[in-house]
Amino acid sequence: MVPILKHGKFLIASIVSALTDQDLIQLRDELANKIGQVRAHGVIIDVTAVDVLDSFATRTLRDIARTVKLRGAKIVLVGIQPDVAFAMVQLGLSLDEVDTALDLEEGFSHLRRGEERSRHAG
Amino acid sequence: MPAETRVAIDRETDIVTARQKGRELAAACGFASTDQTLIALAISELARNIVVYAQRGEIIVKSEFGERRGIEIVARDQGPGILNVALALQDGYSTAKSLGLGLPGARRVMDEFEIDSAPGRGTTVTVRKWVR
Amino acid sequence: MREMGLTAQNIERRRNFVGLDSDDSKRIVRIQELVEGHLEELTSVFFAFLGGIDEARPLLGNRDIIEKVRLLKKEHLSEMVRGEYGTDYIEQRVRLAVVYSNAGLASRVFLGAYHHMLRALGVLVMKHSEHDPMAGFESYMSLKKVAFLDIGIIVDVIVFERERVIRQQQEAIRELSTPVLQIRERLLLLPIIGVIDTQRARLITDSLLRSIRANRARVVVVDVTGVATIDSKVANHLLQTVTAARLMGATAIVTGISSEVAQSLVGLGIDLVKFNTVGDLQGGIEEAERLIGYRVIQTTDNGAAEHMKEA
Ligand SMILES: Nc1ncnc2c1ncn2[C@@H]1O[C@H](COP(=O)(O)OP(=O)(O)O)[C@@H](O)[C@H]1O
Ligand SMILES: [Mg+2]
Numbered sequence: 354m355v356p357i358l359k360h361g362k363f364l365i366a367s368i369v370s371a372l373t374d375q376d377l378i379q380l381r382d383e384l385a386n387k388i389g390q391v392r393a394h395g396v397i398i399d400v401t402a403v404d405v406l407d408s409f410a411t412r413t414l415r416d417i418a419r420t421v422k423l424r425g426a427k428i429v430l431v432g433i434q435p436d437v438a439f440a441m442v443q444l445g446l447s448l449d450e451v452d453t454a455l456d457l458e459e460g461f462s463h464l465r466r467g468e469e470r471s472r473h474a475g
Numbered sequence: 476m477p478a479e480t481r482v483a484i485d486r487e488t489d490i491v492t493a494r495q496k497g498r499e500l501a502a503a504c505g506f507a508s509t510d511q512t513l514i515a516l517a518i519s520e521l522a523r524n525i526v527v528y529a530q531r532g533e534i535i536v537k538s539e540f541g542e543r544r545g546i547e548i549v550a551r552d553q554g555p556g557i558l559n560v561a562l563a564l565q566d567g568y569s570t571a572k573s574l575g576l577g578l579p580g581a582r583r584v585m586d587e588f589e590i591d592s593a594p595g596r597g598t599t600v601t602v603r604k605w606v607r
Numbered sequence: 608m609r610e611m612g613l614t615a616q617n618i619e620r621r622r623n624f625v626g627l628d629s630d631d632s633k634r635i636v637r638i639q640e641l642v643e644g645h646l647e648e649l650t651s652v653f654f655a656f657l658g659g660i661d662e663a664r665p666l667l668g669n670r671d672i673i674e675k676v677r678l679l680k681k682e683h684l685s686e687m688v689r690g691e692y693g694t695d696y697i698e699q700r701v702r703l704a705v706v707y708s709n710a711g712l713a714s715r716v717f718l719g720a721y722h723h724m725l726r727a728l729g730v731l732v733m734k735h736s737e738h739d740p741m742a743g744f745e746s747y748m749s750l751k752k753v754a755f756l757d758i759g760i761i762v763d764v765i766v767f768e769r770e771r772v773i774r775q776q777q778e779a780i781r782e783l784s785t786p787v788l789q790i791r792e793r794l795l796l797l798p799i800i801g802v803i804d805t806q807r808a809r810l811i812t813d814s815l816l817r818s819i820r821a822n823r824a825r826v827v828v829v830d831v832t833g834v835a836t837i838d839s840k841v842a843n844h845l846l847q848t849v850t851a852a853r854l855m856g857a858t859a860i861v862t863g864i865s866s867e868v869a870q871s872l873v874g875l876g877i878d879l880v881k882f883n884t885v886g887d888l889q890g891g892i893e894e895a896e897r898l899i900g901y902r903v904i905q906t907t908d909n910g911a912a913e914h915m916k917e918a
Contacts, residue, residue, distance in 0.1 A: 367710065369518055371491050371495070372491070373487060373488050373490075373491055374487045374490075375487060375488075385513075402481065404493060404512065404515065405512060405515045405516050405519055406500070407516055407520055407577075408520060408523075408573065408576045408577055408580065409523055409573070410597040411574070411870055412573060412574055415483075422484075431856065432822075433815070433854045433855055433856075435816035435817050435819070435820055436508055436509050436512040437507075437512060437854075438816055438851045438852075438854040438855050439509055439512070439513075439812060439813060439816055439851055440509075440512040440513050440515075440516045440584065440849045441516075441582045441699040441810075441846070441851070441854060442515075442812070442847040442848075442854070443513060443574045443580075443809075444520070444576055444580035444583065444584055445566055445579070445580050445583070446574070446576065446580075446851050447853075447854075448854060451855060451856055453827075453855065453856040454856035454858040455819070455820070455823055455824075455855060455857070456856075458827075460570055463856075471554045473646070548830055
């Protein structure tokens with residue numbers, strides 16, 4: 354189970370260490386619903402506690418990002434640890450489609466910068 | 476002291492158990508945290524292949540303290556086996572429309588890689604990594 | 608002790624190697640009193656040998672060390688004939704060996720001194736066993752097993768300590784060969800110099816990722832001006848480093864790829880778009896500052912750039 358918290362216009366999902374496939378799939382479906390319900394502008398997925406991201410997790414995170422974007426919200430993945438990032442690139446994983454930030458704080462400022470930019474543009 | 480752990484794999488949560496056991500053993504063996512993560516990742520990929528393609532099988536993690544210190548992982552199943560092993564070892568090749576990085580990636584992150592598979596006979600993948 | 612794997616089990620194995628058992632202990636205890644009476648004399652034999660040897664000067668040159676080592680050696684001799692060779696005994700051996708090792712005593716020098724002391728011990732035992740030479744000889748042979756147990760430990764410690772020094776030096780060299788510099792808040796510079804092979808690429812990536820977290824970096828300028836050759840293999844290594852940095856939320860800018868290298872890489876089918884390249888280091892740093900949100904203001908009087916953070 355991955356709890357989804359609401360913080361202003363943003364949703365935050367913090368993933369626990371022993372991440373199962375089921376958790377990820379459930380997260381994807383719940384996020385898709387909740388974005389519409391609360392009219393979220395952005396989603397932060399926090400993987401600080403995750404000690405391995407394998408090819409399945411990576412692909413599911415990519416799918417989550419696509420889903421969120423289709424629902425009209427921004428998404429940023431935060432907290433990938435040095436060892437985890439290192440192992441991912443050794444395996445050949447890259448997550449090109451997903452924005453990333455160092456941690457929750459950076460994730461927030463990333464989403465806010467995005468909001469400002471679109472305000473200026475609009 | 477050499478140690479061995481067996482994890483029966485027949486559902487998706489067993490993948491998590493297998494990689495946790497692998498990491499524990501790797502840590503006890505003296506691997507740095509970067510390498511522990513690589514080992515856990517390789518186990519995760521091999522265990523997932525068992526669940527996805529063979530439904531059930533087992534992962535055996537052994538630490539070795541012979542002339543070289545290291546860890547050996549055997550992922551074994553009696554599933555359908557692999558039709559074309561050379562193809563399965565190529566980056567991006569997948570019969571399940573997934574990323575196709577499990578086998579070639581596990582090979583990259585470990586020091587040694589052996590695969591024995593044939594249609595109808597099941598699949599055994601053996602990988603090893605040495606403490607540097 | 609733990610680092611060296613000297614567990615109770617390992618100690619037992621070591622005793623089995625030399626064939627030391629409880630019968631030996633009994634035979635040794637028979638000469639305990641005799642040896643206890645000659646501790647000073649036997650210790651002197653050990654140090655007299657060392658005194659005549661240049662290589663032992665680091666150990667004997669220092670008053671404090673000599674006193675300490677003499678005490679430990681006497682303690683050793685009296686423990687040696689007590690008949691107990693478990694964890695406590697081994698711990699004492701390790702402690703003494705660490706002193707030897709820190710003083711730079713080579714194992715061959717130590718072995719010479721030990722040999723002389725052991726011979727003196729043998730002479731002493733035989734002289735006092737005239738009534739029963741066989742028993743004396745047996746006691747001495749049992750004691751020799753203890754001596755070999757000791758030597759195994761001491762030599763292993765000396766080797767282990769030396770390897771530790773080598774490991775530390777290698778660590779230091781690694782650090783030097785992959786320096787990650789913080790040039791401004793949130794901005795790192797990674798100048799890569801020399802040859803990049805798989806092993807080095809891993810070290811570079813590893814140390815960059817740790818620096819990104821430690822400095823909360825948002826942008827990393829990777830300067831490859833000093834890289835000997837950039838072929839497709841090296842380019843792939845660089846791409847991995849850049850990708851890993853991105854996974855941690857940092858944008859990498861690669862500088863220092865000459866136009867010839869760029870052309871040959873494109874010729875090899877390597878997509879430079881993924882790299883976010885900027886010609887030279889100066890340009891790279893400016894681009895990085897722009898990304899982080901610093902504005903570059905040209906000051907009129909000296910032409911130097913001044914940096915201001917955007918509100
Ligand atoms: N244990 C297995 N049993 C049967 N087929 C397997 C097994 N492991 C891998 N394969 C085959 O090899 C292919 C490549 O595996 P892998 O590299 O892990 O990528 P992916 O799982 O994403 O397809 C799979 O698509 C599958 O056809
Ligand atoms: Mg797979």
